[in-house]
Amino acid sequence: MINIRYILAFITLFACNKQDDNPINTKIDLEYYDSIVHEGLERTYFVHLPASYNTSISYPLIFAMHGGGLLGYKGIEGQSQLSQLSDSENFIVVYPKGLKTLGFRTWNAGDCCPSATLLETDDIGFINSLLEKLKIELSINSKKVYATGFSNGGQMAYKLANRFPNKFAAVSAVAGVLQDFPFNPSRKVPIIHFHSYQDLTAPYNGGLSNAPNINNNFPSVDSTMRIIANNYNCSLIKKTIFSNTNTYDFFRYSDCDNNVRIELYVSQDGGHTWPGGKALTNNEITNHFNASSIMWEFFKNYELP
DSSP, X not given: OOOHXXXXXXXXXXXXXXXXXXXXXXXXXXXXXXXXXXXXXXXEEEEEXXXXXXXXXXXXXXXXXXXXXXXXXXXXXXXHOHHHHHHHHTOEEEEEOOOEETTEEOOOOSSOOTTHHHHTOXXXXXXXXXXXXXXXXXXXXXXXXXXXXXXXXXXXXXXXXXXXXXXXXXXXXXXXXXXXXXXXXXXXXXXXXXXXXXXXXXXXXXXXXSSTTOOSEEOOHHHHHHHHHHHTTOSEEEEEEEEOTTSEEEEEEESXXXXXXXXXXXXXXXXXXXXXXXXXXXXXXXXXXXXXXXXHHHHTTOOOO
């Protein structure tokens, strides 16, 4: 007669082998809010992973930085719709948050904006530390890390390109001009910029902003592009690719060092908003092009060496 203990042992061994063949999937939170401590301060951020996130795949990563205001990351996530695009295009998007002072969040992007500038907040250090943390925790392709931002967040994207050119493959700014001088990155970072001729908060032609508590003169978009193009030794300056007085203009700066391109989209309508995105207020938004989709198509052309 067969010993019952041998039967039970066989059944147990068989069950363990079957479990090894079909491991139970551990649930992954595709969205979460977290923080790190940088220079003694708790810095917070929100992460969105693509719906098909798989730890066996290395994903591109986009840092998306909000503009100065009350909403923080919820503002740019709602405006840009980058989380939805992440699900269809399979990249990770992270929304870091500027420090809050009197209910208002800003970034120290150089010459703008208070209170971050007055407090000399190390925002680029925070984002760099966050990037290194995320490289450990998530499945990221470190050669395909990008940065974008709206308004003050766009200024921060320029500062990251200037200060950490070997960590960001390309950057984009929406309604935010260069504020970090001198601009002289050790690597020429590809840049795509979106703006509106009707923007009164970050005027296309430069000058004073209509935003409260912003008293400095902004440089013009053209001067920002010219500074960068000169640094990149571009031969073709502001070549018109498309122009329509009823919709938008599209310009390109090319024949630059390392075959890098600078691109500029300017809408005839809209204002201080995210083109093709969602309105957070009653501000008019142009729908003649979608900044998020065009930006992503631009980013995909570049990776770090």
